[in-house]
Amino acid sequence: MKYIKFLLIGILFGIIMTKSEAISWYRMQEMFRFQSFHMYGIIGSALAIGVMMIQWIKRRQVHSVEGIPISFKDKDRSVARYLLGGTVFGLGWALSGACPGPMFTLVGNGFSVVLVVIFSAILGTYVYGLVRERLPH
Amino acid sequence: MIDFISQAWPWYVSGPMIALVMFLLLWAGGSFGVSSNLRTICAAAGAGRHIGFFKFAWRAQLWNLVFIFGAVLGGFIATNFLTNPEPLALSSATVDDLSALQISFDGGLAPMQLFTWKSLLTLQGFAVLVIGGFLVGFGARWAGGCTSGHAISGLSNLQIPSLIAVVGFFIGGLVMTHLLFPIIF
Secondary structure (H helix, E strand, O other): OHHHHHHHHHHHHHHHHHHOOOOOHHHHHHHHOOOOOHHHHHHHHHHHHHHHHHHHHHHHOOEOOOOOEOOOOOOOOOOHHHHHHHHHHHHHHHHHOOOHHHHHHHHHOOOOOHHHHHHHHHHHHHHHHHHHHHOOO | OHHHHHOOOOHHHHHHHHHHHHHHHHHOOOOOOOOHHHHHHHHHOOHHHOOHHHOOOHHHHHHHHHHHHHHHHHHHHHHHHOOOOOOOOOOHHHHHHHHHOOOOOOOOOOOOOOOOOHHHHOHHHHHHHHHHHHHHHHHHHHHOOOHHHHHHHHHHOOOHHHHHHHHHHHHHHHHHHHHHHHHHO
């Protein structure tokens, strides 16, 4: 039962990702070429509301459905891992035109070959796990 | 109503809806971060037996796998029952830039000249589908998150590390688009 909520939220997310065209390879190119406000508007408005929402959750100590106060963990302080890892991610984001969420929604949209992209991303994660001790963090 | 939902959603509808998804996940006892699923999948496949990074209580993350399974279903529902009759309204400047790289705009979500099984055998198709995916998976874990975990969840929580990661996302994206695309395509 606990998982049904997550399934429904996931379905909503997949519909939003498709209808917003945030899963579109073309839209990512348009964003990285600064030729449309579309993606910036999506991320910017999600953020504007997200910032207010998280302040509200923290101040009002909003509880989750299971009665536990919603808490947030601060990210570890560092520069190297975020800047270098982020840059590698960005190279892949522009090339494949998809971040991890949209990859899954693209498969639902009938782009079955995106399963290869997902498999490659899993492989990338695995190789990171193999070499992570040799990388700056 | 269905006609209204079926057209492409403007940014000022989509953005707030994404914030709603983040809230619903927090409310349900989860959090909004998709790329950690890739680590969970490695762990579930047994990678924890020889690599410490994949040795964790991955079953506690099953809710997130259910969430992305829902995201597949959502894509299926959107494309089959909320079909947008109009071609994607891509900026004409982008259409021109891409056509200069021999990538034609076909009105869909992704160029069919690249996103087919057959294109895996071409250099460009292999780069987009295999190398692109690999870099996303590797980079997301190195940076500790992707667009959802850093650009939406992290920045909403005013995390400086997430801001650094998003700067990195854009450095990588701009280098790929403006410096490497002319070489690859």
